[in-house]
Amino acid sequence: MTNFLNEELKGIDIRVDEPLKKYTYTKVGGPVDYLAFPRNRYELSRIVKFANAHSLPWMVLGNASNIIVRDGGIRGFVIMFDKLNGVTVDGYVIEAEAGANLIETTRVAKFHSLTGFEFACGIPGSIGGAVFMNAGAYGGEIAHILISAQVLTKEGNVKTIEGRDMKFGYRHSVVQDTGDVVISAKFALKAGDYVKISQEMARLTHLRELKQPLEYPSCGSVFKRPLGHFAGQLISEANLKGYRIGGVEVSKKHAGFMVNVADGCAKDYEDLITYVIETVEAHSGIRLEPEVRIIGEKLSDKSNE
Numbered sequence: 001m002t003n004f005l006n007e008e009l010k011g012i013d014i015r016v017d018e019p020l021k022k023y024t025y026t027k028v029g030g031p032v033d034y035l036a037f038p039r040n041r042y043e044l045s046r047i048v049k050f051a052n053a054h055s056l057p058w059m060v061l062g063n064a065s066n067i068i069v070r071d072g073g074i075r076g077f078v079i080m081f082d083k084l085n086g087v088t089v090d091g092y093v094i095e096a097e098a099g100a101n102l103i104e105t106t107r108v109a110k111f112h113s114l115t116g117f118e119f120a121c122g123i124p125g126s127i128g129g130a131v132f133m134n135a136g137a138y139g140g141e142i143a144h145i146l147i148s149a150q151v152l153t154k155e156g157n158v159k160t161i162e163g164r165d166m167k168f169g170y171r172h173s174v175v176q177d178t179g180d181v182v183i184s185a186k187f188a189l190k191a192g193d194y195v196k197i198s199q200e201m202a203r204l205t206h207l208r209e210l211k212q213p214l215e216y217p218s219c220g221s222v223f224k225r226p227l228g229h230f231a232g233q234l235i236s237e238a239n240l241k242g243y244r245i246g247g248v249e250v251s252k253k254h255a256g257f258m259v260n261v262a263d264g265c266a267k268d269y270e271d272l273i274t275y276v277i278e279t280v281e282a283h284s285g286i287r288l289e290p291e292v293r294i295i296g297e298k299l300s301d302k303s304n305e
């Protein structure tokens, strides 16, 4: 397959049998058969067409900050958008490619004295992942500022989805249902004051540093916020702060986070998530639902092949 791949996808940056733990924020994850970094839309469409023609599964990842890749890894292609990362500003509108770093994009907005993106200044995702997840913090979310997103459909067509058709909800957007790939997004911001924007971003960054265990690998908040409650508080009340399985523990600083403190693996994460869900339910009657997305094969699945 590798020779075959070399011929048909010549010139594209494709890494074979690449360990995904090198890329994930949790620092866990087995190898993917082919990890591709397209430099432009043409390369992206060549990869997708190749995979479809050879019946190979494919999926996309952004910054891998909201993902747990299982230890057996992923078959087929993972496409990452690191090289499709342009950001342009036109008046009050910012257009960013899927691989643009969300935090960097909020800095571009600040540089141009545009307000509305401050809420995202500490969310370590990509633009594509942020649209997919409707990422949000401190009262703001992508849904509030998105004008439209360009997507690549599963059939390989490019189309534009207007913000009002994105079916945004709490950590949800329509592309989670359709399987479309976000290629770029346009955001409507407003004229602001550079100093005030800088102060607000500094305030939010300070809040994050105070409350979140940013010194350890993690995937941010593991669970969605249950209606009328905070996941971290429920976990804390169930006396789970600091509870550890393998190398992964419930953060002592913020119980909504699970941190990889000692070379943990995806199985540690999954076992801890299950344990926390069951313990919190027994304690409070509330069943937590993961926000983090868990993908790939368990190690046993792979060794059974």
Ligand code: FAD
Binding pocket: 025, 059, 060, 061, 062, 063, 064, 065, 066, 067, 081, 098, 122, 123, 124, 125, 126, 127, 128, 129, 130, 131, 132, 133, 134, 135, 136, 137, 175, 180, 181, 182, 183, 212, 214, 218, 219, 220, 221, 293
């Ligand atoms: P990934 O983790 O790479 O992928 C997540 C999902 O999006 C996957 O299913 C993937 O297939 C899909 N996806 C990625 N790119 C695309 C694309 N181009 N087209 C279609 N689908 C795509 N989140 C918040 O909302 N608020 C927070 O305050 C917040 N704080 C965090 C703090 C820390 C320390 C960490 C580690 C994470 C935090 N997160 C937060 C979670 C995470 O950063 C966001 O969910 C982010 O939007 C995920 O983007 P990503 O590019 O990393 O997506």
